[in-house]
Amino acid sequence: MRFSPDRIEVRLGETIRFVHRNVDNVLHEMVIGTKWALHEHAELMTKFPGMEHDAPWMTHVAPGGMSEINWTFNRPGRFEFACLIPGHYQAGMIGTIIVSQA
Ligand SMILES: [Cu+2]
Secondary structure: OOOOOOEEEEEOOOEEEEEEEOOOOOOEEEEEEOHHHHHHHHHHHHHOOOOOOOOOOEEEEOOOOEEEEEEEOOOOEEEEEEOOOOOOOOOOOEEEEEEEOO
């Protein structure tokens, strides 16, 4: 239940290609957002475990599989990425993204 790395620093305007490799035997996901938005969404997923979600700022990674997100950081500040599958977020499957001014 860990991201590696779990802290990423980027510059404003940079586009990052996140390539994920899931070396675990359960499904994981990576969702990029503000701390608040991720927290809210994690609560929602705990209430509705069967809910499916998909958006450009998230990707699912099958057990033993790979996946990727391309994301352009157009706001400076501190953001997070997390796996919002019930139990995973709560177990600390969270990372930090620092977007600094170019
Ligand atoms: Cu997970």
